Amino acid sequence: MSHTSQATSGTTRRAVLTAAAGAVAAGAAATGQATAAVPGPGPGRGHGGRPATAQSPSRELRALLKEIDPGRIEATVRKLASFGTRHTLSVQDDPVRGIGAARDWIYAEMQKYAEASGGRMTVELQSYIQEPASRIPVATRITNVVATLRGSVTPERVYIVSGHYDSRVTDVMDATSDSPGADDDASGVAVSMELARVMATRRPAATIVFAAVAGEEQGLYGATHMAARYKAAGTDVQGMFTDDIVGSPKADDGALDPYTIRLFAEGVPSSETPEQAATRRSVGGENDSPSRQLARFVRDTADNDATGMHVRVIYRRDRYLRGGDHIPFLERGYPAARFTEPAEDFAHQHQDVRVEDGKQFGDLPEFCDFDYIARVARVNGAALWTLAQAPGTPKNAKIVTSNLTNATELVWDRGTEPDLAGYEVVWRETTAPEWTHVIEVGDVTRHEVDLSKDNVFFGVRAVSRNGAKSPVAFPVPQR
Template identity: 80%
Template sequence: MPEQSAGTPRRPRRRTVLTSAAVTAAAGVPLIASAGPAAAAAGGRGRESGGGAATAQAPDRELRKLLKEIDADRIEATVRRLAAFGTRHTLSVQDDPERGIGAARDWILAEMKKYAAVSGGRMTAELQSYIQEPASRIPVATRITNVVATLRGSVTPDRVYVVAGHYDSRVTDVMDATSDAPGADDDASGVALVMELARVMAKWRPAATIVFTAVAGEEQGLYGSRYAATQFRTAGVDVQGMFTNDIIGSSRADDGTRDPYTVRLFAEGVPTSETPAQANTRRSVGGENDSATRQLARFVSDVGDNDATGMNVRVVYRRDRYLRGGDHIPFLEQGYPAARFTEPAEDFAHQHQDVRVEGGKQYGDLPEFCDFDYIARVTRVNGAVLWTLAQAPGTPREARIVTSNLTNDTELKWAPGTEPDLAGYEVVWRETTEPEWTHVIKVGLATTHTVDLSKDNVFFGVRAVNRDGKRSPVAFPMPGN
């Protein structure tokens, strides 16, 4: 890909979307939206023409206003401050006020408390600590501390969404706790995103709860996020979505090319937490591509891929990159929908490299190699997603497709939602070869609906809608009665 400057217009997106307009017409389904070029005559728009999937949600005035508050200069200042602690290695000193992970921890907490102070009591900021006994990459008992800011929802506070970045850093030798490890891209960039969203959203009033967390111990083995995910599960917290932002600081690849308007989102298929029997059931009905995490990824594309963010979201159907993993994985292991944002390609000449100058070239994960406008755009994607999730109804529960009778239609059922502003539900469907939902059917406040299409031929889902027109992620129905 040729070099692109920061002022280059947003790269147009190409995504082929096939439709079933002919099947729909023959079946008489009350269609309210469809996607793809063939659906243009029916009012649908494909991404090629600036529209989106049938489930896409355009940003409203409120969301646009929120996203405009995201400040690239503040993000840059945060990245530079975190890099200035010298090293943030998990095994580095914790009681030095100027250097090491302890100094970084205390600074992040102090900043989060400043944000909380203007929230009208809705946000709290605290440390979440535990002692990690000797284990892989942990030679001695070590205190692992996450910094957590919680913005409590005003309508359904028990429904929670989490956004994270890891504030520990490393050099080539993962056990070197003393050398300079500025960790600007990996992962001061992700922590700066989390902190900027906490700063902006502290002044707003979400319906559901949003948790902003900077975790530690990632480079040593995802220790901080594993503790956080376990604490959520032990407490029975209803985490309906988690995103980690790890290495989101640059659009530059190791061959020098740039893609400054794309962010990757890694999303796994068959959930890690499912039993073998559950996984086999999912595979038997073709649900490998319809986990809660994959539905969350589709939601990200629906609300975060538009002119308000200036970004293309490239969803990758994998848990993570080869040979590596991120802080979303412990949440997946606990059964929570979780995905990883990361830059479009990586420049390995700087990632995890020791700070040095060779042949007149500077190496190391330094702020100079970050693109702060790019980080701001990725922050807007996260902001659009988190705010829409928090303001929309929760994902429908207990969605099932009735398979007790041999019929050529499809009966769907789901549990009623409890949101006070719930306006109804929509059934969505697509061909089994389609990556995105192509058709939407309004069904009102009913919690059961029969569609005159064979369940053998297409995939179905259901989503909730509130009075403001905001839609939840889609729930994929599993076989049942």
């Protein structure tokens, strides 16, 4: 275990206070000194209005994002809508109608994508029998379609993107009426499938999973089964995104916000014990859960010109009194978050297909904006690809509290990635939503900053040799 002294780190209390005032020279980051936020369009924003932790898209990532095709996304949404209904309780053995037909088509398409991967991508039908339960009146087979692109360097580290391919109308138990489910959630499935197509030809360092799950409208059954399988296998899922209702930027009052996507991220983790939650509250970490760090990472990597989108992070687990397929992952201790459009149009969501006074109702493809969905796919793609190419989130990050002084000593475990170059320590004011200061500390597992742990929040992130940076790990007290 090595130690970097405050004399070489350039992080004396005077330097920190000066940096916070915006007087750090432009070259400070290169010399290991604090990188400060300068005045921008919002609180906690860094140079050019971006967080201090923001990462610029690589040439490789820009090329990947350009391959995302709105035309293919439209074809996927229209095909899924064509199966009439995809209700979880609908027929499973009809080749043209019902959830079984949709399942088989998604599986066949994913298999086509896998053919271009040189054996790196595999596709499975992940099925189980759900016994009678809430909104499941009879034993029902629920099947997820899961495409796994195995990582070439650290395959044990996994990131997931999913959408749910089941649909519904107003009556959640109506398994026969037409339920096109274009926005909810053929749009999210199209994101997952398009990313699978584009990334199948590439070699991510970590493993990426592209999923289309069933049973969401009946109670998150498919996602629960998938999360439980990963947990039972001890899989190191370091990030999961669900895209649910990402088809339109139009609100129910007609207002348009075509360049914004919401990202919901919970605070105190659902999986924490009362003692862990109490510790988090005692150090002010309610806004620094792994899921909130994942959301900040999305802002760092996907809120830029390469995606053309603004990521609006919402500090909630999900929309008010509702939920999605990221929740079973949160309940098992995995960092997870939900993408959804900026404002929903409830005149179409879950409505029966009909025409009244010359107006169409129902979740039809005509109400989707396929260029918008493509931009949402680019946001997902930018975050996922950077996650997979960067080192994993540092583990066991802690603040040493054996001696309570005005300095802060952080420790963490060294990662096992062969291209790991070192680490950065980040911090921000307790009232700031995003990280405002960054210092390079080298390939060490301990660093002391001459700044009080009582006054700011700290974090640690890993850096690869090519400059890709992990999500931030929020340290807990080491007594």
